[in-house]
Amino acid sequence: MAAGSRIKVLIVDDSAVVRQVLSAVLATDAAIEVIGVAADPLIAAEKIRQQRPDVITLDVEMPRMDGLTFLQKIMSQHPIPVVMCSSLTEKGAEASFRALQYGAVDIINKPRLGAKQYLEDSALQICDTVKAAAQARLRPLSDRSQTLEPKLNADAVIRRVPVGETFKTTDKVVAVGASTGGTEALRLFLEALPHDAPGIVIVQHMPEHFTAAFAKRLNGLCRVAVKEAVNGDTVIPGRALIAPGNRHMLLKRSGARYYVEVTEGPLVCRHRPSVDVLFRSVARYAGKNAIGVIMTGMGDDGARGMLEMKEAGGYNLAQDEESCIVFGMPKEAIKAGAVHLVLPLEKIAPAVLRAQLLLDAAPGERGRKEQQLRDAIYTLGGTDAKTH
Numbered sequence: 001m002a003a004g005s006r007i008k009v010l011i012v013d014d015s016a017v018v019r020q021v022l023s024a025v026l027a028t029d030a031a032i033e034v035i036g037v038a039a040d041p042l043i044a045a046e047k048i049r050q051q052r053p054d055v056i057t058l059d060v061e062m063p064r065m066d067g068l069t070f071l072q073k074i075m076s077q078h079p080i081p082v083v084m085c086s087s088l089t090e091k092g093a094e095a096s097f098r099a100l101q102y103g104a105v106d107i108i109n110k111p112r113l114g115a116k117q118y119l120e121d122s123a124l125q126i127c128d129t130v131k132a133a134a135q136a137r138l139r140p141l142s143d144r145s146q147t148l149e150p151k152l153n154a155d156a157v158i159r160r161v162p163v164g165e166t167f168k169t170t171d172k173v174v175a176v177g178a179s180t181g182g183t184e185a186l187r188l189f190l191e192a193l194p195h196d197a198p199g200i201v202i203v204q205h206m207p208e209h210f211t212a213a214f215a216k217r218l219n220g221l222c223r224v225a226v227k228e229a230v231n232g233d234t235v236i237p238g239r240a241l242i243a244p245g246n247r248h249m250l251l252k253r254s255g256a257r258y259y260v261e262v263t264e265g266p267l268v269c270r271h272r273p274s275v276d277v278l279f280r281s282v283a284r285y286a287g288k289n290a291i292g293v294i295m296t297g298m299g300d301d302g303a304r305g306m307l308e309m310k311e312a313g314g315y316n317l318a319q320d321e322e323s324c325i326v327f328g329m330p331k332e333a334i335k336a337g338a339v340h341l342v343l344p345l346e347k348i349a350p351a352v353l354r355a356q357l358l359l360d361a362a363p364g365e366r367g368r369k370e371q372q373l374r375d376a377i378y379t380l381g382g383t384d385a386k387t388h
Contacts, residue, residue: 007134008053009035009056010036012041014040014059018059019037023037029131041065042064045070055082058104060095068102075138083133084099087110096210100184105133105181106133109208128299132180136180136325136326170289171256174197174293177305178205185323190218197238199235201241202240203278203302208246231260231262232259243273247273258285261281274301276302289359292317293316296327297328298328316333317339317340317348322344341374354376358373
């Protein structure tokens with residue numbers, strides 16, 4: 001796609017109402033142009049031959065050929081970034097996760113009928129998802145100027161406090177943020193962790209209702225337990241909590257117990273849940289006992305919060321450009337000076353486990369321990385964030 005040109009989108013859905021509503025949503029962004037709609041994959045294939053789109057939005061269940069079969073043909077013959085448009089059902093969620101394995105970039109909710117509130121709440125997020133997809137670095141299938149709403153920061157949900165107000169504890173917490181491409185990145189990361197890994201809190205930008213199916217899928221694959229967070233869940237070793245779609249998640253502490261607060265609130269960095277909100281709460285309540293991880297995704301959500309984690313004494317890792325689908329969120333965190341080390345995706349889990357030793361070091365020993373950690377991680381293929 002040429003720099004400065006509009007993103008050409010083809011909408012493929014058998015529902016005329018969905019095609020109309022989605023066209024209206026995308027028309028609100030001056031950077032996006034809907035070049036066509038198609039009621040089934042065979043019509044879509046002909047339209048692609050006439051004019052290649054930059055992004056396709058694709059339904060799962062359609063006549064003549066289902067969306068997953070069409071997706072596999074696209075990714076094997078002439079890869080184009082695809083965003084799945086899925087219904088809010090368990091069946092729809094499972095099909096969408098298979099689509100992500102087949103090469104789809106992201107998921108959006110299928111528009112609801114009579115959806116004035118849908119348009120108001122979701123237009124920005126849908127347009128951002130399409131724009132992120134246009135930037136995606138596609139993996140082979142075998143691998144597997146509009147007027148915007150004000151962009152709020154984490155102050156809208158959680159007040160920032162001076163570093164000196166953070167608590168000293170012994171339990172470690174790993175905080176992870178991801179967006180476009182993050183579902184597979186998180187799978188690989190969590191699968192590599194042992195059953196007694198530190199407690200993990202995760203924000204993955206994902207539509208409401210899909211996070212429960214995502215957590216259930218990961219729970220069946222990983223040695224750590226994985227669940228969609230509910231308000232008051234305790235953060236314990238061997239368990240990963242994923243923020244539910246359309247809700248912010250914050251880390252809190254009561255005595256020696258870490259727990260999460262799941263809450264509503266405004267979009268922060270144009271997202272709910274927001275990585276910045278989670279990371280700020282981790283800086284406040286975990287401080288020097290936190291390890292931060294920022295993964296693939298578009299935009300800058302997480303950069304400010306990760307800097308606050310670093311200022312509070314935490315240790316931060318970022319996924320490298322080569323292994324990212326979209327090198328946006330890690331890039332912005334690196335630019336902000338929030339990241340200690342940049343690593344290939346497959347090296348992040350072992351680095352997290354090694355970083356625990358650094359956090360346990362006495363203040364006078366931390367510099368030496370950090371150098372030992374760097375030396376060990378360089379052998380894993382990592383680089384100092386200062387070189388980026």
